[in-house]
Amino acid sequence: MTEHPNADLAPYVRILGRGPGRSRNLTREEAGEAMRLMLAGRVAPESVGALLMLMRFRGENPEEIAGFCDGARDSLPEWRALAPSIDWPSYAAGRSRGLPYFLLAARLCAMAGQTVMLHGWNSAAHMRAAADLRGMLAPIGIPVVETPEAAGAALVSDGICYAPLEAMSPDLYRLLRLRDLFGLRSAVNTTLRVMCPSGAATSVQGVFHPPYRPLQASASMLLGQPRQVALKGGGGEFERNPAKSVTLEGVTGGARYETEAAPLIDETRRLAEAEPDPAHLPALWEGTRTDPFAEAIVTGTAAAALFAAGLFPDLGAAEAEAGRLWATRPRSQAA
Known part of the structure; x- marks a missing residue:
């Protein structure tokens, strides 16, 4: 039989x-x-x-997410060997997200000497065209990589790269795309944020629903992740709203922590603009566009990542460094 x-x-x-x-x-x-x-x-x-x-x-509970991450990591040994400084997942659907300013924040982290591997997939069925992350990568100088070898080379030459999930793991991509059949997210979405496929010491994670912050922190603890932080960000990405107090919840040195990031700017504005213009993102980096709110998104997000990486004793010091990096950035496309 x-x-x-x-x-x-x-x-x-x-x-x-x-x-x-x-x-x-x-x-x-x-x-x-x-x-x-x-x-x-x-x-x-x-x-x-x-x-x-x-x-x-x-x-889903922390043990289940940790177990899913164990299974997923076992299938990615060559990616896990990369060990950049920061692992930066991007899996938000993008329905309520504006321009992906967090990409510029990731570039600031690379300027600070932190190698950064972004990875992800974002559903085109739920995303506004202007929020298309992949369409923004080339204009702001972030290389796309499809193999561990290419990722390693980009991390050395550029300090930053983006790996599409379907190239990194076609099988995880297949599981994630089952959402199109279910009409609902699943524990696979959480797993992709938590699993840190690059083997980085620091993992920065966005959530859309606040209850996922402690879930992801607890799963990271079980996985022995040296440093991790989660925040409720723009559209569910790791992107800080500079006009609001934002809770950072995570792990460092085997212990849980929670801290409040105070507002950076006295302006009330949605992260998702009504009609965002994709050309505004590279223009902001190049200095041909001035937007204090958008700049505060970038520096505030970079500061949260640099603080999570353990480079500064407090968030205020990280914010000061992020501001300095922004002021001295090379205003060109090349990363």
């Missing part, structure tokens, strides 16, 4: 879906094995959907 392809995943679906009083969350080990099976393509899409939606219904 031929074994049904769902048989390997069935025990984990049963654990989650037995019913009131009998079901439970997966352990870290169970979640890790489930992720390995899903990435290997050994299970049918129906069983993957059942597992992910049951996890969503119950509410």
Whole structure:
């Protein structure tokens, strides 16, 4: 008798879906094995959907996310060996996001001597055209890489690069795109933010819903991530609103921390402009456009990342350095 392809995943679906009083969350080990099976393509899409939606219904917990990250990391040994200074995920749908000013913040971090690997995928079905992150990479001088070798070379030559998820891991990309069938996010979205595929010592993560801040910090603790920070950012990206007090929640040296980033500018404005012009992003870097609010987004976000990386004793010192970097930036496209 031929074994049904769902048989390997069935025990984990049963654990989650037995019913009131009998079901439970997966352990870290169970979640890790489930992720390995899903990435290997050994299970049918129906069983993957059942597992992910049951996890969503119950509410994913830190152990499950850590386990999913374990399984995902096991499939990316060459990427994990890169070990840049900062891992910067970008997986927000972009429905409520304006121009990706955080890309300029990442360039400031590279100017500070921190190698930065951005990675991600953003759903075109939910994104305003002006919020297209990938369309902004070339105009502001961030190279796109599709192999670990190319990433390593770009980190040496430019100090920064962007890896598309579908190049980095076609199998994780396949799991993420199941959202198009479910109409709902899943624990895969959280995993991609937390897993730090580059092996960086510092991981900076954005969330759209504040409850994910402690979830991602706790999962990072379980994973032994040396330094990590999460904030509720523009459209769910790691992008600080300079007009509001923003909570930074994360991990450093094996301990959890939480700090409030005070407003940087006395101006009330949405991060997502009504009709953003993509040309404004490179123009801001080159100095042909002046916008104090946008500049505060950039320097405030860079300061949060530099603080998370442990380069400064407090956020104020990081903000001062980010301001200095902005004032002395090379006003050209080349990174």
